[in-house]
Amino acid sequence: IAQVERDREALFAAEAGIANAQAQAALVPAREQLIAALGLRPDQAAGLQGLERLPPPPEQPLVISDLEERVALASTDLAVAAGTLEAARAQQSVSWLTSLLPGLALEAERERDDGEWKEGFGFSWMAPLFDLGGADRLRRASQARRSAALAEALDLEIRSEARTRLAQAEAARQIAITRRTVILPLSAEVF
Numbered sequence: 001i002a003q004v005e006r007d008r009e010a011l012f013a014a015e016a017g018i019a020n021a022q023a024q025a026a027l028v029p030a031r032e033q034l035i036a037a038l039g040l041r042p043d044q045a046a047g048l049q050g051l052e053r054l055p056p057p058p059e060q061p062l063v064i065s066d067l068e069e070r071v072a073l074a075s076t077d078l079a080v081a082a083g084t085l086e087a088a089r090a091q092q093s094v095s096w097l098t099s100l101l102p103g104l105a106l107e108a109e110r111e112r113d114d115g116e117w118k119e120g121f122g123f124s125w126m127a128p129l130f131d132l133g134g135a136d137r138l139r140r141a142s143q144a145r146r147s148a149a150l151a152e153a154l155d156l157e158i159r160s161e162a163r164t165r166l167a168q169a170e171a172a173r174q175i176a177i178t179r180r181t182v183i184l185p186l187s188a189e190v191f
Helices: 003-038 067-074 077-100 132-191
Strands: 105-113 115-122
Touching: 067 132, 077 132
Parallel strands: none
Antiparallel strands: 105 115
16 A cells, blocks of 8 residues: 555544544533433433434335325414414404493392392493494504414424425435445445
């Protein structure tokens, strides 16, 4: 072997050693982040084990036809936004009635007269002279439109994130297959 070839191989081995050391160093914070995210105590964290060898990537492209729907249905943020929208629409519906009949009240009275209880029921209503509730109706309608816009924006964002993550997973699968079928065999042959 020529000295240049030997030095090139030594350089390659040193670079591989550095890459291995960097990967080992990156493993510690990643493991600690996982422990923190899972909320594990030290005794529980000791039970975490790394994989010795990852399974091979799937040969077929990643296609999940109902991914967006599954992610949207599983999203608690989207469920909260839908509940907020439903509440805003209910308040908007009620505001039309309450603004037309402000001060409508059901009254009940019960009193004892000569040893007997007597009950009476009635309605009271104050006719609005100046405030017909238009501002309240407009405010409630605006809140309902705002809730609808926020829910729609969140739905679009969640679905976009799902498509992005699927594309990233597919790219990672293709890279893994290329490394497994092309780069590693060629590296072994060259070595």
